[in-house]
Amino acid sequence: MGGAAALLLALAAVAAALGCAAAEPPQQERSALQEFLAGTPHERALGWNASVPTCDWTGVRCDAANATVLELHLPGVGLIGRVAPGTLGGLQRLQVLSLRDNRLLGDIPSDLFGLTQLRKLYLQGNLLTGAIPAEVGRLASLEHLALSRNNLTGAIPFALNNLTKLRSLSLDGNSLSGSLPSLSIPRLQVFNVSYNDLNGSIPSSLARFPPESFAGNAQLCGEPLIDKPCQPPPPGVVVPSSKKKRKLSGAAVVAIAVGVGAAALLALVLLALCAVHRHRHAASGEEEVKATPPTRGLTPSTASGEMMGGDFTSSSKEISAAAAAAGGAAERSRLVFVGKQGPGQHHYSFDLEDLLRASAEVLGKGSLGTSYKAVLEEGTTVVVKRLRDVAAARREFAACVEAAAAAAAEHQNLVPLRGYYYSKDEKLLVVDYLPGGSLSARLHGSRGTGRTPMDWEARMRAALCATRGVAHLHTAHSLAHGNVKSSNLLLRPDPNAAALSDYCLHQLFPPAPARPGWSSGGYRAPELVDARRPTFRSDVYSLGVLFLEILTGKSPAHHASLDGADGAVDLPRWVQSVVREEWTAEVFDAELVRMGGSAEEEMVALLQVAMACVSTAPDTRPDAPEVVRMIEEIVGGHGRTTTEESEGTRGASEEERSRGPTP
Template identity: 45%
Template structure:
């Protein structure tokens, strides 16, 4: 029996030793992070020091050790303290878009498990420390948009697993070392003070990776005004180019001959059309023989089919609403020069500039099969909608073949184009005040529609249907058109806005509108379009992706990087994020009404305005 007692005692002692060791390791992690919090003076590092570090915001643990620390855009300032190297099991460190300065502590060398290091968008200075290039497990290293100077260390070749190296927008100087990293896919050293020739193994990277330096060689201009030998064309390539050119000329001649024959066959018809639509003037194209009703951007004009219908009926013309100015008629509209604004769910929209200088938006509806009486009744309802956050319907035209809607023209385009149209260097960031104001205006417009009765809904809420004035005020468009669409049993869900319970695109409830508006809020907050099918490697949709991050308490990770630069708005952003999550609940009865949504956004904007005045 004694040996058994000894074995039990030994086992208990072993377990106790292991538990003490584990607790000691976690205590070391806690100490490192407490020192970090004390050094960087972050606004949102409100960690409960009496609880486990694994429950703190931005911290993720595995086997009772800290393996991820994500604190992006937290307003951190100051210098990183010595001691952060005690997080020896850390695999991901994200401190991007803060105001951290100074140098990187030398005890980073102890972070041997580190795979992902994101320090972009800070104020770090001095030479890039060689200690970083001793971390041989690094896969992603992002030091962009700091104040690093000096050369790029040749010891970068120690990082044999490195797949991402971003060093752009610093003050690095000297030549680029001969980097030979087989796994390197993403690389950028643009806008530094580098000089010399681009190493051969990097010559396959895009030009954008090297701009803003004094570099030469592929993919930029050749060095010393000569062309590198590997860029010279072989005799076979030159022969291929010559043959290709000859074939191209032959093809053009054939096309010209065909066009001339076609032109001669339609000479009389074109002569008549030329009086109405000059060849150099792009006009709205609605040829009467097209069943699809889509524009092919030719310059034949709107007049053909509509004028024939008008003559046959004797009374066909534009039908105006309310006090809308009648400074033009159908004939004026047909002569208007136009450009395509876009093709949406219900048809193609044009910017039409009339001879007298008036500019309107014209939507040419497609797949509308309702009789004229029903069409008129629905348009009367839409035309009667009067709210400052709606795009007013000014007039319509109905014929058997064509249905046209005339709206006020919104010069700033749609929210979709503003958010996603240009993410390049020349983009003006869309700030928090503008985004929250757009959210409020859109909410008010939709809430007004819902106030007209329980059966009244928009039916197609999305960012491309939120248009903007020159002062970025939101105007909701395309309301009331869903009921005109042709019958469908399975509505298109590709756009990512459709509520899960909707089975008929013509029958969208008010709570389904709320779901779509929630997606719109997520789009404003994240900067991601819901049509983006692969937001990450798992390929989940926008609301599920947001909820998964919020569940892990990495809330700051979901926000658009353009928003993280603004001070004292994190709490408001989190509140709007929670509202968006409530709006996108799976079950309709769990979603708030648009009136409640509007009230919450109004309160949020009010509190934000009060902050600005203090």
Template identity: 45%
Template sequence: MNSPLFFTTTLFFSLLLSLPPSFSDLATDRAALLALRSAVGGRSLLWNISERTPCAWPGVNCSSNPPQVVELRLPGMGLYGQIPPNTVGNLTHLHTLSLRFNVLSGPLPSDLSSLSSLRNLYLQDNAFSGPIPEFLSSLTNLVRLNLAHNNFSGSIPPSLNNLTRLATLYLENNHLTGSIPDLNSSSLVQLNVSDNQLAGTIPSRFSGMPASSFLGNALCGGPLLSCNGTGKGKGKKLSGGAIAGIVIGSLIGLFLIVLILLFLCRKRRDHEVGSKDEAAMKKGDIEIPHEKSVESGVVDSLSSALPAVTVRKEKGEGNGGGVGGKNLVVFGNMARTFDLEDLLRASAEVLGKGTFGTAYKAVLEMGVVVAVKRLKDVSVPEKEFREKIEVVGKMDHENLVPLRAYYYSKDEKLLVFDYMPMGSLSALLHGNRGAGRTPLNWETRSGIALGAAHGIAYLHAQGSTVSHGNVKSSNILLTKSYEARVSDFGLAQLVGPSSTPNRVAGYRAPEVTDPRKVSQKADVYSFGVLLLELLTGKAPTHALLNEEGVDLPRWVQSVVREEWTAEVFDLELLRYQNVEEEMVQLLQLAIDCADQYPDKRPSMAEVASRIEELCRSSLQQEQDSSIDIVNATQEQRD
């Protein structure tokens, strides 16, 4: 027993036991993390194991006093295999565990029951299997539990009632059977069990939840159809009075609908004819009607939304004057169309609020429709503002939204653009995902991608320092034929940093520190995110992606992993099997654009060229398919 090995081992454990408890805990946490790193495959966890403390490792967060691992977040890391015992289960002070968007499989290790402090458990989008373990009900501090999109089977444990603090329970897209237990936790506000194999009656306390939380099962009651069914002669016959009431109510409803239609027709006719009283007003003496809320909807006129904008009759007054001394500076032949008075008299509708201010749709008396952007937080002096806007006004490309005019005063800065009737790409992709939605096909999406790429490539061709600065789907506007027009270019340099947060909705490149100074390579990154949005149908701000911080490029890479799969594509695209190769190529281009390292990203000219080749290839395939169909039909006739 006096061997050197025994002496060394005894000394090591004596020193470990002599350490303060916090250091001992941190050493145990470090050993557990390294064991996890060795046990699971996939993307290498970039941890500097030479560091004594794991608190600086990516995905690992520690408390300060005492130092203990309290968060482990490894979403979308391509991890696969099973989680063995004595790894995660040894992180006994853990508050949050996120292993979502990986390929981890097998049952959950039983020693997770030792995580008594756990509040958030995110395991969705893996391949975990087996029954939902009973030991989860012993984690009484759980607030959020997400096991969605796995292979769990068996019933939902009624013992989950023990989780009295549970607010979110997501179990959708598994293989669960049986009924929904009557989970009576008063704190449970989010529940989703859709797309399983559940049956029976939905507990009454869930009747106020959305029906989508229960679809894809054999359930009834609550927000779904009544379990008693309808018809089959079981219901009582309606009384004569009830029938009369229904008839009278229907007639009244029909009468109201007719009145509303008449009112709308009258309003449209009045709008087309215009107001003769307004036409008779004296120039320079425009009456501003009573001010209304301009947050949304229609306002009486643009002047009511912009009370600080005034028409100056003295020629040249107002720092530059513009055409006719009206302080509206116009570009091209727009001077012969309208002036500032015409613009202020136009009926206006709020289109929405963006990064740089509020946009209005303005319909002038002569029928011209324009979009007016009211800039906020302009931080540059007047001279610099006018110089930069002059540059923007000279940009001329078929895939850019042209700037037609601008107005500058101390209190208001307005930009006048062509109005794009089909709205933005963002609205087209995410505005209506319900039953009445028209699917957005591959031809339309690839055409929009090509047009946007050409527009941004044109901007970059104007000089090495010229960039867009705010590429995102809400700044890609569409014509009636769904052709892309890039808007808001050059505006990022005019406004203060408060208007352009460091990471605008997931599009901002990681190297950008000053949102007013965005390089062309940073534009390419943003365009890559936009392409991923086109292909996946998911916005960078999608709730599932941002539940705790994974961005869209990282999510795509985690889903794609080592081979291309259909999982990543929008379901609306999966019906177009003949262009699958082009879809994969565009996906690869998007990933190249969204590379973390700027030097590895292609130029926008190269991006536009590659998309053009894809579109040409798709068109050729479509033509070849049409020829094959014609030939086959001819052969049948012969």
């Protein structure tokens, strides 16, 4: 009897399972999907076959009972043209829609504004035009809205205030105009309207967001743009009206003419004196270099090997010798300034002579050469990198530096590259000086009494800034960084937190073969055999190692095996071995654990992102923009490891995940 009852229960379970498997969304939703795909041109076959259950179609996700479509993820699948009208509106219970990184044209589809349960809408990276309609305010459940990198115009609608659940709003990279509406959305954590045509003052309700959220809008002013205050004329200062033009008196005209003439004469005298001084200084420079080779006496006071921002204190005059080593070639070679110097950036006007006279101290020696902190007579401080073993000719060198400088000028997570000097004997780079030091020095510096540990929030900001900088190089300029590591991530006190240095310079140097199976310095991807040919995927691997360094507090370059075996094991493999043994808590930096707090979920989330980045198979690594989204989701979502966006990418496109050719 008992056996019969058990048999009946088993048959009931099988019947229930078959019933669930046979469940299908309503015909309305199935038809809406089919009409959308049929009416929207696309380059890639998605396999939406009538013989396959709707909930198994690529990018389609249903509820647990397969009774309704909840999510549609089709990022980067080659959708072209306008979205077929009257199609997506049939998915009334849709919660997540991702059509990012396609080539969709026309207005934002009006069908979407009737999807009242929509929580996440990702349309960035398309060719959408027109204005953002006020109807967007009807999407009361919306938490994430991404419309960046389109061709949208018009004003930002005040109706966005109706989206009281909104947590992220990305409108950057469009042609939006007018003033910013006063958006008072308490839950809003991520806000970006950079690189549009907005004007006027930034509302006080938005002043809490970092300056990069508003960058690239020449007519915007006010907090947090410290260098662009919206100030009225001071009391007592009369602004002249265009209708009342005062004529200068005859005496004033004569005085101005005399002053201009005197200034011109003084300028000619100064030019003549400078020419004589340059000739004498070049000659004395040759004699000094012959007597004292500049490559001696450059040993820093500590052996940490940090570049730009380390704790070195030894002063020297070697920067003068470095530039003067060109000798008589100084007449032929000169200091060349590169990159855009936009609003808020320091405009440099010094020359090679000023560098020769600058007081300098060694910051450190790295893989590219030696870095110096140079303080010019005018008070400006820069970093001069004296490159060694450069194999590039002058034209190739200039093109490489110009491309890197142009990329950095557009993004605050890349240290600005300001100029270069090229001669037969010396190659110098001039970059901005960031006094905060490097992430490596902050993580691995002296851990003695009195040291303030780097807290979790600061580490997460550093990770996000590094990833944003790499993503910008990849997506906006098709450039690989090629040298991502903690000593090249420089810290600063502002909300932007950190910026990457030593980017895109790999092609200047001769080939550097890697030892098979070993990551040089702990950051190099295992498939990379020539450091001169990094890929987007190898950059992502290096980012993953950087995340592990942030989490563990261990230096990838010096991490040794803990199991007593001979030799060293790289940081990713050590972390994998610890996690495999289910000792995940042992991975995290003891300093983080001692500080306590409620960051454990976020630490585990970043650990999972890091492990995806350091996958030994390059094609399975996420791309840099996807990693940015993952980390932003951790910061905004309190521990979720990936956004629906990243999951949608995995479900919709294997090809997209493997893209990223060698630049």
